[in-house]
Amino acid sequence: MFNAAAEEMTGWKDAEAIGLKCWNVMNLKNDTDVSVCQKDCPAMAVWNTGENVMRDDTCFVKKRGNKKIQISSSYSPIKDKNGKLTGAICVFRDITAGKEVERQRSEFVSTASHELRTPITAMEGYLELIENTKICSIDDKAQEYAEKARNVALGMSTLVKNLLAVTKIEEGKVQTNITNFSIHDLSSEVVEALGPNAKNRNLYLKIVEATNQKIVGEKAVGRSLNVTADREQIREVLFNLVENGLKFTQQGGVSLSITYDKDFATVCVADTGMGIPADGQKHIFEKFYRYDNSATREVGGTGLGLFITRSIVEMFGGSIWLESQTGKGTRFYFTIPRSLD
Amino acid sequence: MAKVLLVEDDIALRDIYSARFMAEDFDIVTASDGEMALTQAVKEKPDLIILDVMMPKISGFDVLDILRATPETKNTKVIMMTALSQSSDIDKGKSLGADEYLVKSQVTLTDVIKKAKEVLAR
Numbered sequence: 001m002f003n004a005a006a007e008e009m010t011g012w013k014d015a016e017a018i019g020l021k022c023w024n025v026m027n028l029k030n031d032t033d034v035s036v037c038q039k040d041c042p043a044m045a046v047w048n049t050g051e052n053v054m055r056d057d058t059c060f061v062k063k064r065g066n067k068k069i070q071i072s073s074s075y076s077p078i079k080d081k082n083g084k085l086t087g088a089i090c091v092f093r094d095i096t097a098g099k100e101v102e103r104q105r106s107e108f109v110s111t112a113s114h115e116l117r118t119p120i121t122a123m124e125g126y127l128e129l130i131e132n133t134k135i136c137s138i139d140d141k142a143q144e145y146a147e148k149a150r151n152v153a154l155g156m157s158t159l160v161k162n163l164l165a166v167t168k169i170e171e172g173k174v175q176t177n178i179t180n181f182s183i184h185d186l187s188s189e190v191v192e193a194l195g196p197n198a199k200n201r202n203l204y205l206k207i208v209e210a211t212n213q214k215i216v217g218e219k220a221v222g223r224s225l226n227v228t229a230d231r232e233q234i235r236e237v238l239f240n241l242v243e244n245g246l247k248f249t250q251q252g253g254v255s256l257s258i259t260y261d262k263d264f265a266t267v268c269v270a271d272t273g274m275g276i277p278a279d280g281q282k283h284i285f286e287k288f289y290r291y292d293n294s295a296t297r298e299v300g301g302t303g304l305g306l307f308i309t310r311s312i313v314e315m316f317g318g319s320i321w322l323e324s325q326t327g328k329g330t331r332f333y334f335t336i337p338r339s340l341d
Numbered sequence: 342m343a344k345v346l347l348v349e350d351d352i353a354l355r356d357i358y359s360a361r362f363m364a365e366d367f368d369i370v371t372a373s374d375g376e377m378a379l380t381q382a383v384k385e386k387p388d389l390i391i392l393d394v395m396m397p398k399i400s401g402f403d404v405l406d407i408l409r410a411t412p413e414t415k416n417t418k419v420i421m422m423t424a425l426s427q428s429s430d431i432d433k434g435k436s437l438g439a440d441e442y443l444v445k446s447q448v449t450l451t452d453v454i455k456k457a458k459e460v461l462a463r
Contacts, residue, residue, distance in 0.1 A: 117424075125357035135364045
């Protein structure tokens with residue numbers, strides 16, 4: 001049977017469709033435009049298991065004339081009174097309108113973030129000019145307020161940058177340029193770039209070199225084995241973790257170390273800061289989550305950094321986790337696949 | 342005194358960079374789009390061009406391409422400044438002959454000045 005809505009969606013008339021193979025009529029594609037009918041047929045899954053199948057991954061019913069419709073679908077078995085499978089009911093829901101609303105929403109966030117970025121940068125720039133003694137002469141009180149205003153502007157620019165990153169991640173629109181690169185060299189760059197931040201707060205920031213590390217089956221391990229990912233994105237990950245470490249540390253500092261096994265490089269970013277209590281650790285990678293107490297409120301933040309960090313690491317086939325003890329510090333670990341060369 | 346041509350379409354950023362560069366004793370000329378940048382580059386003969394990528398009319402990449410093909414400007418030092426942080430954009434800038442490629446969100450004003458001095462000393 002083939003109802004009127006199915007006629008509308010597929011472009012096939014009931015009378016034409018009956019008797020044809022279902023993959024000719026339904027023509028399901030996944031979001032990378034690969035047919036799911038041949039290898040991953042949901043109706044066959046019902047047939048094989050006798051269980052309901054739901055598909056929320058984006059499939060398309062292609063109309064004759066190649067028009068795509070975004071659908072969510074469910075497939076339920078029809079059984080006779082003896083429990084024998086005699087067929088399946090396939091329900092397709094056209095979710096094009098919902099997807100369009102989602103697209104407009106993220107386009108709005110993306111445009112708004114872009115438009116906000118320029119004035120925020122200008123604001124930061126003018127405040128920096130005010131504070132520059134070669135350009136302006138102001139009294140200490142004004143200097144203090146200008147510095148505070150600049151920190152607020154900096155927080156705003158981070159928020160806008162993160163909102164834009166989250167939108168891209170959720171839309172699956174992160175453009176990546178995957179190369180092989182040395183994670184050690186990249187870590188050194190980040191340590192150099194954030195060195196002044198650490199120094200200003202009397203904290204150390206360093207790379208701890210692993211000594212005599214060997215991997216089973218490999219003769220020797222250079223300190224700089226290559227990994228495969230988008231270098232700029234992994235830079236962002238390192239920046240987020242090191243900046244976080246510095247932010248939440250009052251005494252001591254942050255150290256990075258890199259170890260390798262057969263398949264992965266593991267980077268550890270360890271701080272000697274306030275630590276994250278167990279109930280906070282569970283949620284720390286969630287979007288907009290911030291562990292709330294008087295100390296974290298003082299430090300400030302958006303609750304987006306670690307969500308973005310985890311999304312990036314997972315995008316390149318790595319994983320991220322942490323070990324932390326209140327009052328003693330936190331160690332974030334993340335892995336990236338080693339390059340095959 | 343080194344002369345810097347600052348190419349930036351945003352008026353506030355042009356203002357800020359000019360003030361900061363002048364405070365470091367640079368001689369500053371400005372342009373607000375790609376066409377004006379090309380005219381100024383030939384007329385003013387700057388030692389260094391700070392070139393924004395995303396601009397109306399001609400993009401920074403195209404400006405750089407023309408600068409490198411023009412006898413009077415083919416050896417002028419160029420620092421590209423952009424919001425684009427993709428490695429592919431950075432590679433594009435470098436392959437077109439940029440001496441440095443800075444991502445706006447990753448650098449402060451002080452960093453830009455430092456880079457400018459570095460590039461000029463090469």
